[in-house]
Amino acid sequence: MKFLHNLLEKQKPMFEKGGKLEKFYYLFEAGETFMFSPPSTAKNKGVQVRDAIDLKRMMMTVVIAMIPCLIFGIFNTGYQHHVAIGEATTFLSLENFLFGARWVLPIVLVSYAAGGIIEAIFAVVRKHPINEGFLVTGMLIPLIVPATIPLWQVALATVFGVLVGKEIFGGTGMNILNVAMTSRAFLYFAYPSQISGAVWTQLADKTPVDGFTGATALAVAYDTSTAGGNVVSALGDTFSFNNLFMGLVPGSIGETSTLWVLVGALILIATGVGSWKIIVSVFGGAFIMGAIFNAAGINPFMDMPAHYHLVMGGLAFGAVFMATDPVSAAHTETGKWIYGILIGMLSVLIRVVNPAYPEGIMLAVLLMNVFAPLIDFYVIQANKKRRLARATV
Amino acid sequence: MSKIIKLKKGFDINLAGKAAHKIADSVHPETFAIKPTDFVGMKRPKLLVNEGDNVKAGTPILFDKMQENVMYCSPVSGEIVEVKRGAKRKILEVKILADKTIEYESFQSYSPSDITGLSREEAQAQMMKSGVWPNIIQRPFGVVANENDSPKAIHISAFDTHPLAADIAFTLQGEEDAFKTGINILKKFTEGKIHLNHNLNAEVSKVFANVEGIEHNKFSGPHPAGNVGVQIHHLDPINKGDIAWTVTPYGVAQIGKLFSQGKYDASRLVAVCGSEVKTPQYYKTYSGGAINKLVEGNVKQDHVRYISGNVLTGEKIEKDGYLSFYANSITVIPEGDHSEFMGWIMPKKDVLSFHRAWGLFSFLNGKDKEYVLDSNTNGEDRAFVQTGTFEKVTPMDIYPTFLLKAILSEDFDNMEALGIYEVIEEDLALCEFVDVSKHDVQHMVREGIELIQNG
Numbered sequence: 001m002k003f004l005h006n007l008l009e010k011q012k013p014m015f016e017k018g019g020k021l022e023k024f025y026y027l028f029e030a031g032e033t034f035m036f037s038p039p040s041t042a043k044n045k046g047v048q049v050r051d052a053i054d055l056k057r058m059m060m061t062v063v064i065a066m067i068p069c070l071i072f073g074i075f076n077t078g079y080q081h082h083v084a085i086g087e088a089t090t091f092l093s094l095e096n097f098l099f100g101a102r103w104v105l106p107i108v109l110v111s112y113a114a115g116g117i118i119e120a121i122f123a124v125v126r127k128h129p130i131n132e133g134f135l136v137t138g139m140l141i142p143l144i145v146p147a148t149i150p151l152w153q154v155a156l157a158t159v160f161g162v163l164v165g166k167e168i169f170g171g172t173g174m175n176i177l178n179v180a181m182t183s184r185a186f187l188y189f190a191y192p193s194q195i196s197g198a199v200w201t202q203l204a205d206k207t208p209v210d211g212f213t214g215a216t217a218l219a220v221a222y223d224t225s226t227a228g229g230n231v232v233s234a235l236g237d238t239f240s241f242n243n244l245f246m247g248l249v250p251g252s253i254g255e256t257s258t259l260w261v262l263v264g265a266l267i268l269i270a271t272g273v274g275s276w277k278i279i280v281s282v283f284g285g286a287f288i289m290g291a292i293f294n295a296a297g298i299n300p301f302m303d304m305p306a307h308y309h310l311v312m313g314g315l316a317f318g319a320v321f322m323a324t325d326p327v328s329a330a331h332t333e334t335g336k337w338i339y340g341i342l343i344g345m346l347s348v349l350i351r352v353v354n355p356a357y358p359e360g361i362m363l364a365v366l367l368m369n370v371f372a373p374l375i376d377f378y379v380i381q382a383n384k385k386r387r388l389a390r391a392t393v
Numbered sequence: 394m395s396k397i398i399k400l401k402k403g404f405d406i407n408l409a410g411k412a413a414h415k416i417a418d419s420v421h422p423e424t425f426a427i428k429p430t431d432f433v434g435m436k437r438p439k440l441l442v443n444e445g446d447n448v449k450a451g452t453p454i455l456f457d458k459m460q461e462n463v464m465y466c467s468p469v470s471g472e473i474v475e476v477k478r479g480a481k482r483k484i485l486e487v488k489i490l491a492d493k494t495i496e497y498e499s500f501q502s503y504s505p506s507d508i509t510g511l512s513r514e515e516a517q518a519q520m521m522k523s524g525v526w527p528n529i530i531q532r533p534f535g536v537v538a539n540e541n542d543s544p545k546a547i548h549i550s551a552f553d554t555h556p557l558a559a560d561i562a563f564t565l566q567g568e569e570d571a572f573k574t575g576i577n578i579l580k581k582f583t584e585g586k587i588h589l590n591h592n593l594n595a596e597v598s599k600v601f602a603n604v605e606g607i608e609h610n611k612f613s614g615p616h617p618a619g620n621v622g623v624q625i626h627h628l629d630p631i632n633k634g635d636i637a638w639t640v641t642p643y644g645v646a647q648i649g650k651l652f653s654q655g656k657y658d659a660s661r662l663v664a665v666c667g668s669e670v671k672t673p674q675y676y677k678t679y680s681g682g683a684i685n686k687l688v689e690g691n692v693k694q695d696h697v698r699y700i701s702g703n704v705l706t707g708e709k710i711e712k713d714g715y716l717s718f719y720a721n722s723i724t725v726i727p728e729g730d731h732s733e734f735m736g737w738i739m740p741k742k743d744v745l746s747f748h749r750a751w752g753l754f755s756f757l758n759g760k761d762k763e764y765v766l767d768s769n770t771n772g773e774d775r776a777f778v779q780t781g782t783f784e785k786v787t788p789m790d791i792y793p794t795f796l797l798k799a800i801l802s803e804d805f806d807n808m809e810a811l812g813i814y815e816v817i818e819e820d821l822a823l824c825e826f827v828d829v830s831k832h833d834v835q836h837m838v839r840e841g842i843e844l845i846q847n848g
Contacts, residue, residue, distance in 0.1 A: 004734075005732055005734075029773075033737070033773060034735075034737070035734065035735065036732035036733060036734055036735075036736065037732055037733045037735075037736025037737055037769075037771065037772070038732065038770070038772075038773055039729075039730045039731055039732045039769070040730075040769070040770045040773070041698075041728060041729050041730050041767075041768040041769055041770060042709075042729075042768045042769075042770060043709075043833065043836075044708060044709040045708050045709075045835070045836070046818075046822075046825060046833055046834075046835045046836055047704065047705050047706075047822055047825045047826050047835070048698065048700050048704040048705075048707055048709065048724070048726065048768055049406070049556075049704045049705075049726065049766040049767070049768060049826070050769070050770045050771050050772070050826060050828075050831065051745070051746050051747055051748065051771065051826055051827045051828070051829075052741055052744040052745065052746040052748075052753055052755070052771050053746050053747075053748040053750055053753060053771070053772070053827075053829050054737055054771055054772025054773070054829065054831070055772065055773075055775045055778060055829050055830060056737040056738070056772070057737050057738060057750050057751060057752065057753070057772075058748075058750050058778070058779060058829055060737070060738055060751055061750045061751035064751050129773065129774075129775070132775070133778070170776075171776065172775075172776060172778060173775065173776025173777050173778045173830070174776060267751075270749065271748075271749045271750050271751060272748055272749045272750070273748075273750055273751075273779075275780075275781065326778055326779050326780045326781075327778055329780070331780040331781075331794060331795075332780075332792065333781055333784060336781075376795075380792060380795055380811070383790065383791075383792060383811070384810040384811065386790060387630075387632070387790075387810065387811075387812060388810070390630060390632060391632035391633055391634070
């Protein structure tokens, strides 16, 4: 290790001010600090010791929390394929894993590569450090797209998300919108045919069995609002509450399994990296809205038991990994409750009443990202008023 | 009415190398220094002495052109051996070679009954010329008090919750009368109350117990419960236009001795502490003492950082450096200029973290574990990302992140509205410690204060 460190140190002057490769300093810095934590020490004045945390570790915690979803997603991609072509095997079989890995890993690689290139270009041009935030974004994007998505769309969406969602605002910490959700929204509006309808199962050119529809639970449930009938019976065995909770259904790669999302939530909450207030309030808000619809009961979809909303579609994944993004969420603790509850309520509202978008969490998160500063504004205003109230002049 | 206030927010940094309640024998620094940089807000220090002059303890050495009547005096008698200057001839240190026995400038001394009859003007004049005035700090801004103000209250924190902080009661043992006299003098300066704030979870030392005519409040909770700024926030918060004063218990006793004994007594007990000190204990010296004698042969290794003060608010000094005016401790920790392979993800249990992010297991150690922390920053500067952590270590109704952002954008209205008058560096020092993005929070706070002062 010493040897490697010395080797890196020897190259350093080349990248520093006045060096031949000065322009690429931040690329070098990113590489070096990735290999070895920097030897920088506290300044003469100010705190002389610092907490052991840094942004890289914080971001990696989120990535680690997503790994259960990724692994489940790989198995499920294979499993759904084999179910669709009538060759269903046990879930945890090697075939499922290999098939899933064949389709999922390229998406992960493309997402990291495309985003990484943009990050690198901006680090060089704008002379800022590489944003660790991308460690998370690069993993989020693959988990919220179907396994059938063309790789060039993954690349394009990632580039769009990183550029428009983040870099034009100045990088991680300055962005208004959640980067991964921006990418997802881009795909949704630019290439709707590849991200809606019967795209959720990777058939890989095989012929599906008779009766295969490829629809998601949300689509089935939504159809009942026009066709009539009982949602729970329309969902049938395929989309039983248990299956939905476990995630043994078609859907985006990483978001079908509420169980493994909750495992990720546990990691985020235990490590304090994700705000438990946001997670709890998104679920709470969704349930409340579901219950309100139950009470209204205008169509069969509204009659669907409220707890079904929590396990269908991407709500759980969005609540745990998207809404908790500290930069685009509300920054005040009171604000986090309001922000979360509104995301939950809006998600279900969009799901149930809007005919165009079967999934509401994406738009709900993006919308509340925009409103988060406003929520904070009022929370802060209250603090200012308390201070003003006791002043005499 | 005295108050009991229990604070929950904050964080105790439990470091190894606590000073034992023991006073080392006869180790005396040879040189002492007055450093204008110790006095935040001092703009244009003017020297009153030259190299080669002989001075007594209490002889004025310099003053600030902006506050001409307040003298900064020599802590010991001896000869001015060097005036160390930096860029643009800025005065950095005025060094004094101490005599073997200290001679004092003589000031008027008073009997207890005389002190009661003393007017504010007389007391003030004596305090300003003798060197004790800089003990009085003004809030807002945390600068040496303006003698023309009448503060709405005077606050004294009788305990210190900083990491490895010197035990204030121990350093003032035997100073009961001086402390009482000091309080009686301070009473002349305010029509409001004098608050003396104790630690709820410890016995009140006899130095402080029998002081009458003031408010005795009690605070409990993790650091920064002992910070006077936090206490003010809960007792009698500072609004725009308000002025309160703060004094350390040491300062109160020093003021007391000025009037009861008629001398500027800068002697003090200093804790030499930290993980790299062989025998952490107290030393009897004077303000501004050179630290070399105190640490010589007393550290475990050479690659260390000497800090005048504590690890949160202190200042790095060299081995031949001097104690700051306000410091009552010297902390010695390992210098942290080392790299660690994949240091950003390796699991760690022996380095302290307020957070619990992946691999940071210090929270499993329990509260009694003593840590050896070095000066490594453990990461690089980044934009604000994580939210909510500053609030968790700030036991005040203040939003530090928003205040800091107002400072960064030089937004005067918001700085005021968000509480710039209620904080100084030390109150937000923990934010700087826990910050994921490694900002210089304390530096930013001072910049904000200066903007407000000058704007």
